[in-house]
Amino acid sequence: MSMYVFWTIFLSGLGTLLIRITPFVMISRMELSEKVLKWLTFIPITLFTALIVDGLIQQQEGVMGYTLNWNFIIALIPTLITALWTRSLTITVIIGMLSVAILRVVGLF
Numbered sequence: 001m002s003m004y005v006f007w008t009i010f011l012s013g014l015g016t017l018l019i020r021i022t023p024f025v026m027i028s029r030m031e032l033s034e035k036v037l038k039w040l041t042f043i044p045i046t047l048f049t050a051l052i053v054d055g056l057i058q059q060q061e062g063v064m065g066y067t068l069n070w071n072f073i074i075a076l077i078p079t080l081i082t083a084l085w086t087r088s089l090t091i092t093v094i095i096g097m098l099s100v101a102i103l104r105v106v107g108l109f
Helices: 003-028 034-040 043-056 070-086 089-106
Strands: none
Touching: 043 070, 070 089
């Protein structure tokens, strides 16, 4: 690996890390109003929804429009049931990963 590639990967990782950590450091030193705190509680829900919708809808090369990713929908069913039953993000993510892994082993993904 050349030094150019090494420094590119290193500086990209450092930039990504700083972009993700800087807001937490800045906010931890500030007192936020109730309205801002209430608004911030919706962010994980919107990010999770964006990730799910991005996986559900796919665009195939050479085809106009979008189609549903049925493999993802099959993996989503046990994940969604787990999320509603446990209300635990960690367990939900683990079940989602296991669902995808099992579908890949079976050959559906």
